[in-house]
Amino acid sequence: MNKNLKLLVVILTVAFIVSLSFIGCKATTAETTAAAETTAAETTAAETTAAETTAAEAKEITIGWVCWDYTNEIWGSIKTGLEELCAERGWKFIPTTTDNDATKQNDAFENFITMGVDGILVSVIDGQAVSEVTLKAKAAGIPVVSLFVPYPEVDAFSDLNNITQGELSGKAIAKWMNENYSDATDADPVEWLILNLPEVAIVEQRITIIKDTVEKEAKVPFKIVATQGAMLVEDGQNATEAVLQTNPNLNIIYAVHPDSAIGAVNALKAKGISKEQTQVFLTGITEPILKMMVDKDYIVHTTEYGGGLEMAIPAVEVMEKILNGEPYEVENYIEQNDVWQETAAEAYERFFGNK
Numbered sequence: 030m031n032k033n034l035k036l037l038v039v040i041l042t043v044a045f046i047v048s049l050s051f052i053g054c055k056a057t058t059a060e061t062t063a064a065a066e067t068t069a070a071e072t073t074a075a076e077t078t079a080a081e082t083t084a085a086e087a088k089e090i091t092i093g094w095v096c097w098d099y100t101n102e103i104w105g106s107i108k109t110g111l112e113e114l115c116a117e118r119g120w121k122f123i124p125t126t127t128d129n130d131a132t133k134q135n136d137a138f139e140n141f142i143t144m145g146v147d148g149i150l151v152s153v154i155d156g157q158a159v160s161e162v163t164l165k166a167k168a169a170g171i172p173v174v175s176l177f178v179p180y181p182e183v184d185a186f187s188d189l190n191n192i193t194q195g196e197l198s199g200k201a202i203a204k205w206m207n208e209n210y211s212d213a214t215d216a217d218p219v220e221w222l223i224l225n226l227p228e229v230a231i232v233e234q235r236i237t238i239i240k241d242t243v244e245k246e247a248k249v250p251f252k253i254v255a256t257q258g259a260m261l262v263e264d265g266q267n268a269t270e271a272v273l274q275t276n277p278n279l280n281i282i283y284a285v286h287p288d289s290a291i292g293a294v295n296a297l298k299a300k301g302i303s304k305e306q307t308q309v310f311l312t313g314i315t316e317p318i319l320k321m322m323v324d325k326d327y328i329v330h331t332t333e334y335g336g337g338l339e340m341a342i343p344a345v346e347v348m349e350k351i352l353n354g355e356p357y358e359v360e361n362y363i364e365q366n367d368v369w370q371e372t373a374a375e376a377y378e379r380f381f382g383n384k
Contacts, residue, residue: 091121091144091146092150093137093150094176095138097153101261103313106337110341114338115345123141135159142169149174151174151175160182172184172348172352175344185348185359188363189362194238195238195239197367199242202310206219206251207248215250219250219251221251222257222283223253224258224290254276259292265289265290266299269296270296282307287318291317304327309328311328311330312331314368316377328370330369336380343362344361
């Protein structure tokens, strides 16, 4: 083989080796680039998922409350309780008071639907007045939970067990009459007045339970001389004064609302009726009511179902379960207990002692 041929072979061999090396480098570079691109894509996807998760976690839950009137004490305390519970959960809470006006209640619902709130709590006297707009809210994906006075269209409710409440009050009235009016006769029975809320069906049912329980438990003759609708202080005072004009020997007054009970006491004082002659029973507690009981100021018994916070808890807890997609109970009841004059100081300390 001549020198020129050998040189050509060497050149071709070197060129082949270099070519293989280049191809190998190119393949490695392509693999590295592809791997880097895959890693970058995975990283971007992970970052996107994390961002979406963070955004979801950061979304503020907004709860609206349609209340018939939170300017009175008992509903004002519930409002404070709701504010505290929502703040604990990081929820935005928007309360609306509607002066027990059906038009304002419907407008409040419509406003919350337009705002796109996450849930609506409702406390109204007449649930049927907001039944259609409640269904509209639910159709928009907004759960509705009733806090007292439930009605069929809500998803769930928290309330007092009407039977328990009626029986507690009825047994207390019968016990008091048996122990303090043992000399009552058919000709001179124990006379009592009922201050109710005739427009609220569930309250009317409670009154029936109270009457039935007293009939069963009482060992002395009694007579219901009048039943008057009264919710506000002035209502209770006016109704009691009117009944005293025809029944000056009135012995027992039962009031379904703390404010009307205070009005009844005001009327008794204005008419000069002694605490020994007439005593007041009611449902529910407020700070003035417990103070009056501690001072033995006409009111001898009530039933308590907690302060504003305790009353608000069941409704908020069931709303939380609904929002989290967890199983929940439609019917949620608040625990109730007797409070007599003898235990009023303890109840006051429990519910209002930190003020």
